[in-house]
Amino acid sequence: MLAITATAAILFSGLYISYQVQKERVIEDTLKSNHVFASKLASATDHFLIAAMQQLEFSANIIVKDINNTELLQLETNRLLKQTNSFNSVVINKLGVLKAASPASLNIINKRVDSPHSKQAFKLQRPLISRPYVSLANNLMVIISYPLFDEAGNYYGYIGGSLYLEQQSILNALLKQHSYDGGAYFYVVADDKTLLYHPVSERIGEVVQNNPVINRVLKGEDGHARVINSLGMHMLAGFSPVKLANWGVVAQRSEVATLATLDTFQGLLLKRMLPIVLITFVLIGVLAHFIAKPLRLLADSANLSTDQQNVANLKSIKPWYFESQQLKAAMLEGVNILQSKMGQLRQDALTDPLTGAHNRRGLYLLLDKLIQEQVPFAVLEIDIDFFKRVNDTFGHDVGDEVLKTLTCVIKQVSRKDDIVARTGGEEFLLILPNENSDSAFVIAERLRNEVANTPMAKVGCINVSIGIATWPQHSDDIDQVYKCADKALYHAKETGRNKTVIASLN
Template sequence: MAGQMFKNKGKIRFHLLIIGLLVFTMLGTTAILTSVALKSQTNTLTESTLQSNFEGARNLNVAMNMLLDSMQRSLGSAGKYIADNDLTLEQSSNFLSTMLSGQRSFNSVVIFDESGVIRSSTPESAGLREGKINTPAASKALKDRKPFVSEPYMDSKGQLTVMISHPLFDRTKQYRGFIAGFIYLQELNVFSDIFNHAIRSQKGSYAYVVDRSGKLMFNPDKGRIGEVPDAEELQAQFMKDKGRTATIDVNSQAYLAGYVAIPNIGWGVVFQSPATAVDEAMRSLIISQLKVVIPLFGVLVAVSLWVAQKVTHPFKLLTATARSIFVGERITDPPFTNHWNYEAHHLARAMMRAFGGLQDQADQMSEEARTDKLTGLANRLALDERLSKWMSEGLNWSLLILDIDHFKSVNDTFGHKTGDETLLHLARILESQTRDEDLVCRFGGEEFVIVMPSQSLLAGRQLAERIRKKVESTVSPTGKPITVSIGLASYPEHGDNFNQVFEMADLAMYNAKRDGRNLTKSADDYQHEVV
């Protein structure tokens, strides 16, 4: 016993090695997969949030573009009405009140003459004093004489304002001034209505608009309107068509922002969410995963230990068996091992040698099992396997069944040797007339089957006729041509499986024999005969 213990000292038991490797592999794999999964999920959540915010910004961009276009059209329609009705600019006040009373597009509307002097306004409580207005926005509208959207500016009352204008012309195309709609950014306005519906779509998310210089124009916090954020990277992107980025708000909190620029007026629409939303989502996800993973891992470890014990015991027996097979001995006693890798060493040698020979034999037997010995064509087993594959792939196919006419008389007259040569003769004709992707089989006796993947019934009929004519015009081993009767059907037109389609083609073939032989018939010709 002591000698045995001495001999075993320093040896590694096989089952302990397997268990150790198994546990190490599970722990390492779990750690790697968890790390990769968490990183991937974080990236996915971040990209999803950025994409969602970008879509929100783009939707707001579309709404604002449509609204600006509508406002310009409204001002243009007002100008056209004034020109068409020869109204003086001073007479337009009542019209403006009537026309715009049902709209909420502007906080006020004012008409300026060609000198920039106010001629009428609505509402009259807009607070604008009569006289000439010398703001940069009004000056640009007078100079350009075309539709115009101004940058935000402080008006005479000290409120941040955007002016949208449209030129006025009389019937003779003489310039008369312009009509301007004013939006007071720090009051309720048409843009704030849009953003009130868009903001707070999720916790901490909100939308805002900045002008060309990065100044806030619309923001949930009205006290911040007119402020210039610190996100220089984001502002620099506004002049591009579209994009996504991460930015830092003025309070130094990280945000994931989607933004879209409005190129024709230089504004940028931003929709952003706090980056902490991703962290919170990941934290919740990790906790929920750990609640599942930890118990599952414990169960897997316990099961793995039990499986390892079970696996290693027969492995030792297999090793002893492999050694006995290798040296040609009978197994009478359990194997005796005194080397830590003894089992694996002998098992590998025996198994590789045995496997090589067995595999060669298996391959040869498999090929023989799928080939007709007489003709070298595929047999029924090969046909079943190929059809199973094609049907699993959803392929349509057409089926031809060929039977040699009066083949019994060939055997009776010329003998079975000539009969076999006749079958081989027909097999070579079938191979020469079919495509590489077609499957040609000897189904039994003098009956042959051709399956044409992805081919219609019409294509099958054309092939059948080529074969029939080739056979009847080619001298066979009997010293004269033979003839064949052919039936065909298609999947799925004539059946939901091979047996149903085969039955339809077989019926068509027998109808060809009934009608005189050396004919091609399809299932369509006699489908009404199927019960």
């Protein structure tokens, strides 16, 4: 049952992970595709607006040569309409009076124009693309205008072209020709968040609020994002700005529509896999029974504990087929590795990681053993003279190298049964079993001289001061012995350093 459960868990986990990976891939590909489409459409719109502005600029250059010629103004507006079929065009003088219009059926010649765009055009006197607004004829439109300046820089008004947003126009036709299928659609939004184009024509002119994608594209950002639309649907949106007009193009597709094909495929896959899965489960159950029977006996008798009795029990098992033999060998190898790792952990717990000498924990364990066995010993407390100068002058990395080298010197001078320990920053203890104060002094002096004559990397030679105390001569309390050795070291420091001092028995 466990084998079947595990296999089912692995199988369905694999299917789920596969589905999630494919889902994210499909979503990412759709986001990128929508972004590419939005960028393409934004670029096409930009090119259209640039071309329209260039047409107006060309006409403006003709008109300013004879600005008072009404016939010329009308001919030029008619030429614009016939040549480009882009938009209705008008010429408005600097007093705000409309002097020419095409088509002439508009019946607005010599009327004063007081639209928001006209006010802005007169104020800024530069090429403009207006925000969408509703005209007197109740048409939603945008105006593209170009100022009229003569060669002396005198301002005479502007020539403009209107693009109807809710009716057929060249902009509307341009956007519609870039149709987008597969449940996807796109829309164009002005810098005041008004919809300039939407596949649902009733929404053109609507102001869209609280849409993070629109906020980003109107800031000039170019990219893609997952977003919830005004209907609460999760959408995969790509967006790109129309830089000339500060508009934004958003192409999007619902996440549900995007994943519909993948969900259908996943369902079909599960349906076709089901018979194979059931057969597999039956075979696993039968095989698991025959395989598990001998292994259970081995498992009941095996334990990876390092206890010698458990190891002996494991070795005494006699497996009768190859797999169980391999399992036994692997378990024995695991016991050996475990014993090795535990030994390494014990070693790491008892040694100083920088120098490899014993740390306080390791030192106390060894001293407890000497005291329990009543083995007398001498304690040499060793301290580097002026070690702070080394760190301050050469840095702590060099100071660490000095500590490592000093440890090597101490180990070279010490004997096999001696104990070398680092107990502080630059403080070391050398424990000498079966030595009294006098013999320990001889060893300490040999060590001190050896240190003084050993060059240290970048530092040169250093000196050490050493304090000596013995157990149990100075005290049968090991803490008091430490204090005696520490006082002797302090005395050595106070009386000139680079010397060895034996603690007083008093």
